[in-house]
Amino acid sequence: MTTAELVYADGELTLSRPGTDDPTLRAWDAADELLLEGCLNAANGVTEPRVLIVDDQYGALSLGLSGLSPVIVADSATLFAALDENASLNPSLNASGQVHSWINPPEGPFDLVVMRIPRQADYLAWLLRWLNGVMAGSGVLLAGGMIKHLPARSVDVFAKTVNTEKVLPARKKARVIRCRKGSELPGDWPGTWKGYLLTGQSDRKVEALPAVFAREKLDIGTRLLLPRVAEAVRDAEPGARVLDLACGNGVLGMTALAERQDLQVCFNDVSSQAVLSASHNVERAFPEAEVAFVHADGIEPGQGRFDLILLNPPFHEGGVVGDHIALRLFGQAARHLSPGGRLLMVGNRHLGYHRSLRRYFSSIHQLDASPKFVVFRAGNR
Template identity: 65%
Template sequence: MTTATLEFSAGQRVLCRPGVSDPNLRAWDAADELLLDEAIRRVHAGDRVLVVDDQFGALTLGLSDYAPVSVADSAVLGGALSANAPLNPDIPSAAQLASWLNPPQGPFDLIVMRVPRQSEYLAWLLRWVNSALADNGCLLAGGMIKHLPDRSVDVFAEAMPTEAVLPARKKARVVVCRRGEASLAGWSGLWKGYSVPEVPVDVEAMPAVFARDRLDIGTRELLPLVAPAVARLPSGARVLDLACGNGILGLAALACRDDIRVEFADVSAQAVASVRHNLKRCGFEARASVCHADGVDRGAGNYQLILLNPPFHEGGVVSDHIALRLFRDAARHLEPEGTLLMVGNRHLGYHRSLKRYFSSVVQRAASPRFVVFEACL
């Protein structure tokens, strides 16, 4: 991994972006720089500081002198902090890391937050921040202007008062807010879902989950092939729904047979919470487990069937590096006679990537935009 040095008003941090070798993909952007400089200007000794949805550790490590708590939806942050903290021996102590599965308790005097790309997740975050911010506390929310969600001005206005919008710098923007009255209690945007014939209840999800209110077109191509694949499995087979999102593929597998076990894994804490919610509503809890992880846990064992609809963007960067890592993980955790069933965007050429890890790659379905492959070792 390539390292680079982030310089800001209070010093510098050496950082790498785990999982990528492209030197152009840094572990921070101009929004992190602007947030750090503004946070350093406003923070006081003894303040309780919270970092929300740091990407690769730039904010958490940049504010390490103030012993911040860091909470993130993505499991990527844990690995990034583990990789980057040793590169900076002057850091006083390890950060306290949490996720939305175990959120930290307020109040916090200063909250430094990356603005997400999804407007509904932003609305959720701002309402949660209201519950965690001290009465006289301050929220600094920042992001790259091109990645700010639609209606972001309205989303902020509906949730909390804006004190200032700082001048843009290097195409980044930071908003300064104070505690508002809007809360998550009774908020109609908490759960959204849809129905499919393959699952006995509506499949619901929280705001950070991809395509939570509609069946995405890639999954639409893959879903009809789940039942035939499950029908071929031996009794007691283990199935993995990798990068599971709301869990629709694994839920469909569980609905097919009651003598298999399905495990779900996703990098998003809200996806994990959503799958648990759906398993309970379906009555499938006893035959399933859910893991918040960036890929497949090394101690997970092997599976007879792995279902995968891989993401193709991370932090605003469109790339195949996430899919390649998931293909590698799938190959490592597939039984010798097992199968990977996956869907991907046609233009990404995943049939070539899959052949790095699998001896047999067969196209099973296709549409103008998506292709479904069955891969075996």
Template identity: 60%
Template sequence: MTNNVLAVQEPPLVLSRPGNRGLQAWDAADELLIEAARERLQPGQRLALVDDAFGALTLALHDLEPTTIADNATLRGALADNGRSNGLEVEAPEDWMRPPLGPFDAIVMKIPRQIDYLEYLLRWANDVLVPGGLLMAGGMIKHIPDHGVGVFNRLVVTDQVLPARKKARVVVCQPGSAGLAGWEKQWLGYRLPASGLELRALPAVFARDHLDPGAHMLMPQVREAAASLAEGARVLDLACGNGVQGLTALLERQDLAVEFSDVSSQAIASAKANVKGAFPEADTRFEHGDGIAGNAGEFDLILLNPPFHDGGAVGDHIALRLFRQARRHLSPGGQLLVVGNRHLGYHKSLRRDFPQVRQLDADPRFVVFAASY
């Protein structure tokens, strides 16, 4: 049975994980970070919380009036729901499209799995912390990226490495001098085959420095589908990343109305920069959200390369939710184009929501499907 009571303080918090209530809404690193913050911080200090997953940090430390920043849009709904469940009203989280300005006296941060995103966060912390300010960073040991210790040693001054507990670790640091300005890895990218169009992306974006093989396989099908659409047809690049599929549609037809949606604020910032750089006059919209917004309306073509990692959990639960949303937002006669790893068996999953599912392409690793009703 899933534990939903976080009891590191009084009164305890009752927390749930939206969309997957069978999984716990916090981990041992959250518990250690809450304890470390309680021991070291006082009311009146300006505190930033970075990448709280489902509200455990924000709600446990709410009396310190923290500013919460999260790349992942799922925190918005989780924080609102868990706040109501505990009788607490907190501000909606900020994101990396409009990051809050410093200075901060302290930062409490979950350590990300991506090494470049970790470097981004530490450099940002160096930019916004007051001299002598505190950075408390924690994560599950198995999820701390390779060479992460080296990044900490290079960018910040480590004061303490707290004793590990429940396979989690917290380090307490002071800021270093290296910030985001002049960091050559803040934006990385590649050129699309044939078109030569350059795509760049920020550190939290999947496959930001190379064209993902699955995405590459999907692109010809996107161009063919886009070519057959009526003028002004609505296209959605769902889980857009750097915007490669929506841009592929625009390379074929610049008269389409293309929307880009992703759960990552850095993905949306990257897609927007790429699209506005290549097609500044195109009819485009950008949505930082967890899937398709309920008021998004209908689309004539939805493009999807669904993620199958959700933090430490791996599976098809994200894809299944996106398939259901796509079905509700697909116009009559429209289609969903999906690429996925062969072992995930998306042909079976898609048939739960779509009466017509066709395989368009495949290789030993990936399969492309078209789904419609």
């Protein structure tokens, strides 16, 4: 574990970034620094302001503002483990704030909201509408992000949904925007759910919330994997346990259920909006199926073993692109396969997963390929 010091107006934090030992990948960036600085005068003199932090990444905001006893909500489950780890590195802070996901969102009103601006324009549009419903009438929103990661339409999104008071000067390639609540709410917005027809499965419609990958059309890597999923479950034992890992809208697990509804299928994702979306789709299409939904950064230790794990691994985390997430998921999958169980996965060809899989599995077979993607079946003899 590599740690580094974040120095800010109220003190300093020792922070680590879970999931990597790369010393160049810090647990905070300049946007976190500017947001912490901007919070000093943002509550407008409110005595004991109620503070909400939205989509903190690794705990820099939550710990830096711990003196305000903030309520915390994040889509990604990575924050929960990171916050626990980084709280242990800073024992002098009171890091006992309430932590929520979109599965159990907090209730307002809030006097001050501190938000990391997401990379997806639709998710930003939904977030701002949701915040309009929980901010106090005189509440302040401070939204910040790295300029290169801001959505292309972010200026229009802010203009349509909230009242922008001030765009603070950019520093260290980061920007913070100070806003007041607007009138737009999620219930008035048709973009909350978007989806497509899953052809070949009675033309079922699958939908997803704004933070979910490939919510408007079937990802081409997933498309290559789907026929192999159907093949893999045809000969499965009744009641076989299947895991749709990094499930997104749940399309891989739904393909397994379309072939065999006697399977036990679990849907895991690091995004709480993905878990909600998969539940929304599966429970409409297969109301009698034996299913479970887990919001977790990978596979939880208590989930047991699976006969088949389905995976289209993410290859980016924030602004970092690479195979570090996939490697972690491969290791977890290897530990959670039943004897004779198999991992069925699709990945980007250029990431060379045939080499990575050998670290964790003794048996690897390429089942399909396209110019951009490769499908593998892996297991341990």
